[in-house]
Amino acid sequence: MAQQPDFGAGPISSAVFRVARAHKALAARLLRETGLRPGQELVLMTLWRDGPQRQVDLVDKLDSDASTMVRSIARLEKVGLVHKEPSPTDRRATIVHATEASFHLRDEVESAWAELERLTVGSMSRSRRTEVLATLTDLESNLSAAE
Amino acid sequence: MAQQPDFGAGPISSAVFRVARAHKALAARLLRETGLRPGQELVLMTLWRDGPQRQVDLVDKLDSDASTMVRSIARLEKVGLVHKEPSPTDRRATIVHATEASFHLRDEVESAWAELERLTVGSMSRSRRTEVLATLTDLESNLSAAE
DNA sequence: CTGCATTCCCTGTTCGGACAAGTTTCTGGG
DNA sequence: CCCAGAAACTTGTCCGAACAGGGAATGCAG
Numbered sequence: 001m002a003q004q005p006d007f008g009a010g011p012i013s014s015a016v017f018r019v020a021r022a023h024k025a026l027a028a029r030l031l032r033e034t035g036l037r038p039g040q041e042l043v044l045m046t047l048w049r050d051g052p053q054r055q056v057d058l059v060d061k062l063d064s065d066a067s068t069m070v071r072s073i074a075r076l077e078k079v080g081l082v083h084k085e086p087s088p089t090d091r092r093a094t095i096v097h098a099t100e101a102s103f104h105l106r107d108e109v110e111s112a113w114a115e116l117e118r119l120t121v122g123s124m125s126r127s128r129r130t131e132v133l134a135t136l137t138d139l140e141s142n143l144s145a146a147e
Numbered sequence: 148m149a150q151q152p153d154f155g156a157g158p159i160s161s162a163v164f165r166v167a168r169a170h171k172a173l174a175a176r177l178l179r180e181t182g183l184r185p186g187q188e189l190v191l192m193t194l195w196r197d198g199p200q201r202q203v204d205l206v207d208k209l210d211s212d213a214s215t216m217v218r219s220i221a222r223l224e225k226v227g228l229v230h231k232e233p234s235p236t237d238r239r240a241t242i243v244h245a246t247e248a249s250f251h252l253r254d255e256v257e258s259a260w261a262e263l264e265r266l267t268v269g270s271m272s273r274s275r276r277t278e279v280l281a282t283l284t285d286l287e288s289n290l291s292a293a294e
Numbered sequence: 295c296t297g298c299a300t301t302c303c304c305t306g307t308t309c310g311g312a313c314a315a316g317t318t319t320c321t322g323g324g
Numbered sequence: 325c326c327c328a329g330a331a332a333c334t335t336g337t338c339c340g341a342a343c344a345g346g347g348a349a350t351g352c353a354g
Contacts (some may be wrong), residue, residue, distance in 0.1 A: 010264035012276065013170070015283035020167030021311095022290035023160070028312080039340055056302060063168065068341055070304060075339080092302040092349045117157035122289035129159065135282045136162035142269035143169035146181065168341095186310055203332060215311055217334060222309080239319045239332040260336080 016139070026119060030112040034105055035079070041109050043072055043080060047098040048106055052085075054093045081105070163286070172278045173266060177259040181252055182226070188256050190219055191228060194245040195253055199232075228252070 027038045034041070042062050047053070050061075059069050073096055076082040081102040085094035121129055174185045181188070189209050194200070197208075206216050222245055223229040229247040234240035268276055 006279060010260050011268050012280055012283065013174075013260065013264045015280060015287065016166060016170045016267065019163060019283050019286050019290065020170065020294075022287060023163045023167065025312090026290055026293055027160075031280055037339060040251075043256070054302080063165075064340095065342060066303065067305080067343080072340075090302080090350075094303075113157045113160065117160045119293035120157075120160050120163065120289055122285075122292065124285070124289075132160060132282050132286070133159055135279050136159065136166050138269075138271070138278070139166050139267060140162065140169060140272075143166065143173055145269065146173055146266035147169075172342090184309060199333075207309080211310090212312060213333065214335080236334095237332080238318070241333075271299075 013036075023120065027112075027116055030116050031109070034108050034112060036105075036109065040072060040076060041113070043069075043076060043104070044098060044102055044109060045113075047082070047096065048103070052095050052097040054087065054095060056093070058096065076102075150166065170263075170267065174259075174263055176265050178256070181255050181259060183252075183256065187219060188260070190216075190223060191245060191249055191252070191256060192260075194229070194243060195250070199242050199244040201242060202229060203240070205243065223249075 006134070024038055031038060031041055035037075036044070043058060046058055046061055055066070055069050055073060057072075058064070060067050062069075064072075073082060073084065077084060081099055083097050083099055084094045084099065087095050124132065171185055173270050178185060178188055185193070190205060193205055193208055197204075202220060203213070205211070205220075206213055209216075211219075220229060220231065224231065228246055230244050230246055231241045232244065234242050268279070271279065
């Protein structure tokens, strides 16, 4: 059983830290049966939703990093969930496609995310969920104002 | 400029994800001048607060992992912020001490955390902060109930 | 059209995090 | 006492994340 670390200097930061940890761990556990690691499913979900696109588009949409994306795509390609094609109009760019095989995972991934959401909100009422979302949005806007 | 990724299937999970990302990035930026990486400062803060202790105690308090702690301690030791001594009563265990040198960093680390907290809460009123903390605690308790 | 800044991607490196597997040491039931 | 199981640490491996640096292609200003 883990202690709950608390650093008096920053109760809210500490709490954000712990929530983030637990949330990521839960996501990892729910995605385990799909064979995906947390982060990879976001790439696939973006491709499923928006279709084939350049790596830089994925980077922008996921607020990720070009070098991280290179490796993430490479791993997804190695297991056949994604393939790359040169862009016909820009020889610097490669277009990333979700493969047919990846679509077989779609239901599983989306139900894992639904389960993650369900477990995260627990027994909160609808109005409470709205409050929670507003709180998270507030924190996000504070954090991005601080960049 | 980054887009804000939003996955319809899980608005709160998505928001948690983004807040976690931004918060960690901000912590990394604030700690940068101390030469520490996010995570290392937690080890040091725990040692400063509770004194010399076994690695497993640090793991428990930080809800971390034994193998992660081994390497984190090794890195802190390499830069002279920490040293290890065999436990006099248990030959399996090693006691981790914060060095004198590490205490020179203490003010800097603690003010970085204070700044992190200040930027995270932004202009929230005291009562709003209490609500936010309650919300985060709710989320944490949902997440740990799901483990 | 030429030169230069920008864009897009890739590689190297470092780190935290997690899991598996293994070694040494301790502890408690028989 | 002895042995099985637990505890503490270590190592190997894989992954996401971030930063630095660099190469190739593009596009824009002059």
